[in-house]
Amino acid sequence: MQIDWTHFTPWASLAGGILIGVAAAMLVLLNGRIAGISGIVGGLLAPRRSDVAWRVAFVAGLLAAPLAMAFYPQAPRIDAGLGMLVLAGLLVGVGTSYGSGCTSGHGVCGLSRLSPRSLVATLAFMGAGIATVFIARHLL
Amino acid sequence: MNAVAAFAAGLVFGIGLIVSGMTDPGKVIGFLDLAGRWDPSLAFVMAGAIAVGFLAFAFVRQRAQSLLGGAMHLPQRRDIDARLVGGSVVFGIGWGLGGFCPGPALVSLASGEAKAAVFVAAMLGGMLLYTAAERLTSGSRARSDQAP
Numbered sequence: 032m033q034i035d036w037t038h039f040t041p042w043a044s045l046a047g048g049i050l051i052g053v054a055a056a057m058l059v060l061l062n063g064r065i066a067g068i069s070g071i072v073g074g075l076l077a078p079r080r081s082d083v084a085w086r087v088a089f090v091a092g093l094l095a096a097p098l099a100m101a102f103y104p105q106a107p108r109i110d111a112g113l114g115m116l117v118l119a120g121l122l123v124g125v126g127t128s129y130g131s132g133c134t135s136g137h138g139v140c141g142l143s144r145l146s147p148r149s150l151v152a153t154l155a156f157m158g159a160g161i162a163t164v165f166i167a168r169h170l171l
Numbered sequence: 172m173n174a175v176a177a178f179a180a181g182l183v184f185g186i187g188l189i190v191s192g193m194t195d196p197g198k199v200i201g202f203l204d205l206a207g208r209w210d211p212s213l214a215f216v217m218a219g220a221i222a223v224g225f226l227a228f229a230f231v232r233q234r235a236q237s238l239l240g241g242a243m244h245l246p247q248r249r250d251i252d253a254r255l256v257g258g259s260v261v262f263g264i265g266w267g268l269g270g271f272c273p274g275p276a277l278v279s280l281a282s283g284e285a286k287a288a289v290f291v292a293a294m295l296g297g298m299l300l301y302t303a304a305e306r307l308t309s310g311s312r313a314r315s316d317q318a319p
Contacts, residue, residue: 035201035208040192044212047191048219054184055220056227061176063237063244066184068274073298088174090277092181097282099182100189107279108197109286111269120276120290122265124297127273130258131246134272135184137259138217143224144245151251152259157203159263164203167268 055140058089067136068093069127130156172239185278191216194279196270203267 055066062085064071071086111119127133130152132141137156141149192198192212201210237243266272271279271290279287 033208035210038210040212041215044191044215045219047187048216050187052220052223054180055224057180059231060238063241076298077302084174085177088177089181092178093185093277094281095182096185096278107195116269116290117293119265119269120293121297122261124294126258126262128298128301129254130262135274139220143221144228155256155259156263159260160203160267163264163267169206
């Protein structure tokens with residue numbers, strides 16, 4: 032295995048991860064809710080009135096983050112073309128709905144709660160992601 | 172007060188995603204590409220987030236209410252079914268193809284990435300497809316659930 036030392040950012044990624052953990056802690060301690068982005072957004076698409084305000088507020092905070100940060104650590108590298116991004120978006124939307132969560136809900140909050148469902152889900156989407164990148168980059 | 176707390180949590184979450192580098196799909200795909208030049212950064216994000224999250228969720232486990240006095244809404248299910256595994260595999264394929272998962276895609280959308288907007292629109296479309304499919308099949312599912 033070869034490490035990509037030019038892009039590897041252990042300290043920034045650890046610090047960012049701690050902030051993500053703090054945010055998940057804030058939401059569960061103050062609001063009693065799981066910080067799962069797909070679940071929060073999905074709940075807005077089939078809304079129940081008592082349940083909308085905190086979801087809108089959380090998403091607004093997420094959208095405000097780039098404004099609060101006047102800089103980006105580095106320019107994003109988006110290699111996928113538009114057609115591929117449409118396909119990827121559809122798969123992520125459908126998959127996180129049926130799988131009840133994404134990287135944040137299962138990967139961060141679920142593993143933090145030692146949830147067996149989230150462990151299985153995280154292994155499944157990590158495995159599928161690794162297999163997909165292997166096929167796309169090294170076989171096709 | 173609940174909305175203010177949720178906004179603050181969302182803001183910190185988004186800043187964390189930016190600081191961690193996870194808003195860069197190239198970095199995510201660099202992590203998933205074990206056979207290429209591997210970027211282990213995402214593992215450090217998970218480690219930092221879970222270290223804090225573990226303490227927070229251990230603390231709330233004994234609580235009946237949130238600190239603001241509301242109800243706790245924690246998942247109770249423990250069953251592992253085909254929807255969980257199949258859905259997660261489909262999500263993983265989409266994640267590997269685009270390098271975006273829902274959180275970083277939303278943050279990148281707000282920073283003005285046109286390609287992120289295309290991804291987010293398709294993702295919302297996928298979620299709406301699920302909602303529509305559930306409405307269509309909810310009758311038959313309720314019946315089949317009663318089968319032994």
